Amino acid sequence: MELIRLDQVSLWRRTQEEFSYDLKRTVLSIFEGKYRQPIKKCVLERVDLAVNAHEKIGIVGANGSGKSTLLKVICGILLPTSGRVRVRGNVAPLLELGAGFDPEISVLDNIILYGVLLGFSRREMRRHAMKILAFAELEDCALLPVKGLSSGMVARLGFAVATDVQPDILILDEVLSVGDERFKQKCKQRIESFWQSNTTILVVSHDLEFMKQSCERILWLHKGRVGFLGEPEEAIAHYLESSQMN
Amino acid sequence: MTIASRQGIDWPGIRRYWDLLYVLAARHLKVRYRGSFLGIYWSLLNPLIMTGLYTAIFGSVFASYYDNSVLNYVLAAFTGLVVLNFYAAATTQSVIMVVWSGALLNKIRLPVSVFPLSMVAANVFQFSVGVFPLLALVTLLISHNPLNVILLAFPILSLILVCLGVAFFVSALYVFFRDLHYFYEVVVFVLGLSTPIFYPAAIVPDNIKRILVFNPLYPILESLRQIVLSGEMPEFYLVAHALLNGLLIATIGWLFFRSWRSEFMDLL
Numbered sequence: 015m016e017l018i019r020l021d022q023v024s025l026w027r028r029t030q031e032e033f034s035y036d037l038k039r040t041v042l043s044i045f046e047g048k049y050r051q052p053i054k055k056c057v058l059e060r061v062d063l064a065v066n067a068h069e070k071i072g073i074v075g076a077n078g079s080g081k082s083t084l085l086k087v088i089c090g091i092l093l094p095t096s097g098r099v100r101v102r103g104n105v106a107p108l109l110e111l112g113a114g115f116d117p118e119i120s121v122l123d124n125i126i127l128y129g130v131l132l133g134f135s136r137r138e139m140r141r142h143a144m145k146i147l148a149f150a151e152l153e154d155c156a157l158l159p160v161k162g163l164s165s166g167m168v169a170r171l172g173f174a175v176a177t178d179v180q181p182d183i184l185i186l187d188e189v190l191s192v193g194d195e196r197f198k199q200k201c202k203q204r205i206e207s208f209w210q211s212n213t214t215i216l217v218v219s220h221d222l223e224f225m226k227q228s229c230e231r232i233l234w235l236h237k238g239r240v241g242f243l244g245e246p247e248e249a250i251a252h253y254l255e256s257s258q259m260n
Numbered sequence: 261m262t263i264a265s266r267q268g269i270d271w272p273g274i275r276r277y278w279d280l281l282y283v284l285a286a287r288h289l290k291v292r293y294r295g296s297f298l299g300i301y302w303s304l305l306n307p308l309i310m311t312g313l314y315t316a317i318f319g320s321v322f323a324s325y326y327d328n329s330v331l332n333y334v335l336a337a338f339t340g341l342v343v344l345n346f347y348a349a350a351t352t353q354s355v356i357m358v359v360w361s362g363a364l365l366n367k368i369r370l371p372v373s374v375f376p377l378s379m380v381a382a383n384v385f386q387f388s389v390g391v392f393p394l395l396a397l398v399t400l401l402i403s404h405n406p407l408n409v410i411l412l413a414f415p416i417l418s419l420i421l422v423c424l425g426v427a428f429f430v431s432a433l434y435v436f437f438r439d440l441h442y443f444y445e446v447v448v449f450v451l452g453l454s455t456p457i458f459y460p461a462a463i464v465p466d467n468i469k470r471i472l473v474f475n476p477l478y479p480i481l482e483s484l485r486q487i488v489l490s491g492e493m494p495e496f497y498l499v500a501h502a503l504l505n506g507l508l509i510a511t512i513g514w515l516f517f518r519s520w521r522s523e524f525m526d527l528l
Contacts, residue, residue: 028526036439090369092525107368114364118291130283131368135275159294 016102017183017214018065018088023097025058025087057083059238060097070215072229072246074222074253080238081218085185088216103182103214104133115168117161121152124160128175142178150174151197166193177204184208186217222250277374284378285385288353292382303349303390307341314458325460332489335398339488340457342391343415343481347423348448350383354427355434355441362528372521373514376431380423392416399488408487414499415484421506422476425513432517435524455481476505 058080065071073081086092087099089107114128125146129139147153150170152163160168169192192201208215209228219225225232225246232249234241242252293299314337319330326332357375364370396409434440455477456464464472472478479502486494 036437038439040437086366091366093522114368116287116291118294119287123287123290127283127287130279131364131370133276133368136279136282 015067016064017067018063018102018216019098019100020061020063020088021098023058023061023063023087023094023099024056025083025092026054026095027057028054057238058087058094061235061238061240063233063240063243065214065216067214068212069231070209070217070229072225072232072249073216073218073235074220074225074232074250075235075241076257079235081235082187084235085187085216085218089185101183105183105185106132106176106179106181107185115160115172118159120157120159121147121163121171122156124171125175128172129178132176134179146171146174146178149178149200166197169193170197173201173204177208180208180211180213183214183216186215186219188219222254226250277371280370280374281378281381284374285381288379288382289385300386300390303345303386304394307338307345307391310341311338318458322458322460325462335402335489336460336485337458338398339395339484340455340481342395343419343477343484344452344455344457346383346387346391346419347426347477348452350380350423351426351430352441352444352448353383354379354423355430355444357427358431358435358524359438359528365525365528372524373428373517376427376517377424380420380427383423384420387416395488402489403487403492411487411494411499412484414494415480415487415502418480418483418502418506419477421503421510422480425506425509425511428510428513428517432520432524435520435527451475451477457481476509479505 061084073084075081083092085107087094088101089105090099090101091107114131115124116127119127122143125143126136126139129142129146130136134142144153147156150167150173152167152171155163155167160171163171173192186205192198217225217229229246231244232246233243234249234253236253236256241256242249289300293302296302298305311334315330315334319333323330323333326336354376357379358372361370361372361375365372392412396412399408399412400406430440430444454472454475456472461469461472461478461482479498483494483498483502486492486498
């Protein structure tokens with residue numbers, strides 16, 4: 015069964031340096047006749063991708079080649095300018111652990127807030143809160159505000175909430191293990207168990223050895239276009255070749 | 261916003277939207293009142309102190325416009341401050357909400373509209389446990405008519421609708437113009453001063469009064485005062501005017517928000 019399908023997906027975004035956040039300046043530039051339409055840049059160009067259930071797909075490419083953007087399009091965070099995206103099943107994005115935590119409120123409140131943001135219901139989150147606290151080993155800190163935790167603890171909490179329920183589609187952006195050595199082992203085990211199970215996984219990583227071993231197919235993105243999609247060995251060879259040329 | 265699919269109403273979508281609204285509004289309230297002794301009742305202190313101040317300065321001068329009763333002046337000033345404070349808090353706090361959610365929107369797929377809405381919702385909750393009981397009590401004591409307490413719902417609903425529309429509009433505009441909040445502070449100040457809160461509407465010259473009618477807070481405040489102070493049924497015209505104003509502003513705000521929504525992500 016096909017879970018993800020991208021047909022000729024292109025994405026144009028406004029370039030960062032064009033941002034004018036100023037009401038005064040914009041009004042003035044209109045009066046002076048200097049107002050310009052914002053310039054847009056092509057970030058993804060006619061990307062085709064089909065992912066079947068249970069597949070593990072790796073994405074490699076140079077910095078700025080559109081890897082994270084592609085994941086965002088699959089998550090539905092960014093809408094494509096043209097083309098079609100179809101995703102079946104619930105997607106758990108691990109784009110960045112801990113985005114969504116509020117430093118001012120307590121750990122327990124944050125678990126529920128973050129869980130609801132990720133798409134779980136409030137009732138589910140209240141039921142799972144203790145289990146999540148236990149996994150993150152933060153039972154003693156449940157009522158502390160998150161700003162009182164160390165950054166490693168926050169990362170642990172983020173990992174625990176985001177991986178609490180096994181999703182149909184797991185999206186990993188370079189965040190495979192967090193915390194101290196002991197907790198890293200725990201993370202590895204949990205990701206390992208996802209890997210063994212039927213979950214469909216998309217992973218972006220610069221760890222080419224890991225990608226070669228664990229992915230069934232690899233997508234090489236080159237300047238927003240699909241450079242190659244297929245056998246891991248071959249994809250990585252293409253990627254390395256192009257980076258040596260520059 | 262949750263949108264009905266072709267098969268009918270999208271219940272899981274609505275549930276999710278409600279859950280998001282709940283946790284976000286709860287978050288705003290918790291952050292605002294964490295570690296404060298009076299908690300939500302701080303919100304009562306401001307209108308009470310200001311009412312005292314206005315009464316001390318203007319009470320005796322303007323009492324003649326309120327049947328020579330200082331008490332009536334006190335109540336008029338209090339109702340006015342309640343309306344203005346709610347409007348000012350709900351809308352100025354909403355200005356930054358879309359931009360505030362930017363980091364989240366870049367990581368997780370979420371309906372953008374829930375962020376300004378959650379700030380208005382937090383203020384509605386604060387209003388309903390803080391000021392509203394006092395307002396209902398005063399209404400009951402003055403009018404001796406429980407029906408008037410129920411009628412309070414109309415001006416309050418109109419006020420919430422106005423705030424929603426403005427919150428959608430300004431929070432969307434702030435994405436494009438990050439200096440908007442300085443400008444909006446002035447707007448709120450002008451709006452507050454042009455609303456007859458501590459002065460009677462009767463002292464405003466006729467040609468200015470014609471402009472005053474366009475202030476969306478004016479019909480809300482007038483109908484609220486009729487319900488709280490007179491004990492009679494409010495004029496139907498005034499209540500309808502306030503409600504239609506609210507619906508209109510909410511719709512316009514939402515339409516602007518929706519048409520700009522696709523541009524947000526590139527700027528957050």
